[in-house]
Amino acid sequence: MExxxxxxxxxxxxxxxxxxxxxxxxxxxxxxxxxxxxxxxGANGGYGDFTAQSTTVAAGSAxxxxxxxxxxxxxxxxxxxxxxxxxxxxxxxxxxxxxxQISSSAVSGTVNIPLTAKNGITRMRVSMxxxxxxxxCQTFTYGEVEDYTINIVGGSAAKPAQSAVNxxxxxxxxxxxxxxxxxxxxxxxxxxxxxFPASSKLRTQSPEDIATFVRVSDMNGRIVKIHKxxxxxxxxxxxxxxxxLYQVQITRNGQSIIxxxxxx
Numbered sequence: 001m002e003x004x005x006x007x008x009x010x011x012x013x014x015x016x017x018x019x020x021x022x023x024x025x026x027x028x029x030x031x032x033x034x035x036x037x038x039x040x041x042g043a044n045g046g047y048g049d050f051t052a053q054s055t056t057v058a059a060g061s062a063x064x065x066x067x068x069x070x071x072x073x074x075x076x077x078x079x080x081x082x083x084x085x086x087x088x089x090x091x092x093x094x095x096x097x098x099x100x101q102i103s104s105s106a107v108s109g110t111v112n113i114p115l116t117a118k119n120g121i122t123r124m125r126v127s128m129x130x131x132x133x134x135x136x137c138q139t140f141t142y143g144e145v146e147d148y149t150i151n152i153v154g155g156s157a158a159k160p161a162q163s164a165v166n167x168x169x170x171x172x173x174x175x176x177x178x179x180x181x182x183x184x185x186x187x188x189x190x191x192x193x194x195x196f197p198a199s200s201k202l203r204t205q206s207p208e209d210i211a212t213f214v215r216v217s218d219m220n221g222r223i224v225k226i227h228k229x230x231x232x233x234x235x236x237x238x239x240x241x242x243x244x245l246y247q248v249q250i251t252r253n254g255q256s257i258i259x260x261x262x263x264x
Contacts, residue, residue: 014090016123017137019145020047028144029128030070035063037148048146059155060115065099068106077104079133083125084150086117092136094213094251100133102219117155124148135256187262190239196232212252219245
């Protein structure tokens with residue numbers, strides 16, 4: 001008779017894109033609270049891997065989040081953003097951005113955990129960038145990014161099945177390139193146009209997770225318009241909004257770019 005030890009390894013977590021700040025000499029994330037996470041971290045060179053810290057949240061629940069910045073001198077406006085990979089596919093999709101706000105002090109809010117979130121271990125990303133919110137995979141100059149682990153219970157038991165049809169086309173890695181997307185006129189009195197390159201695959205009939213979306217938000221992080229792109233030229237009318245600077249975030253298949261438009 002012989003005895004053996006069998007080790008069963010858990011399902012490996014996906015590899016996530018890199019995001020970080022490159023200069024924390026002026027500001028960085030001091031504290032993050034979410035569920036049972038209460039992490040006072042200090043400066044971490046632009047990126048803090050705190051995935052050893054975790055909290056359990058229930059699908060369908062609302063969880064409070066708080067982010068506190070610290071400044072070494074002058075106080076600046078910071079763009080705060082939070083993503084949770086609810087479907088555990090290793091990509092922070094546009095609809096997985098659960099919090100965004102612009103402030104020069106501590107921010108707080110509520111994160112709604114969808115009933116469709118997949119059960120198990122996943123990633124939460126917290127980002128703080130000088131003056132404007134960063135995208136989930138952005139490397140920027142001033143600010144910091146921190147990653148945490150979230151355990152979801154009471155949600156979906158399995159990943160949605162992948163379609164046998166390739167909805168994206170042959171080029172799975174087609175990139176959104178900011179220089180190829182024109183925004184005009186800028187500044188504007190309220191009306192502006194986004195023009196995509198003629199060769200762009202806009203996926204107007206694609207599932208929501210790989211379609212092209214445009215989200216416009218003010219400098220307080222308040223979303224004022226969301227539009228699913230169905231043509232190469234898209235017109236927007238923000239003439240009823242106040243004057244100022246607005247962010248235009250274009251998202252497709254986990255990629256995001258941000259342009260800015262001035263209403264005067």
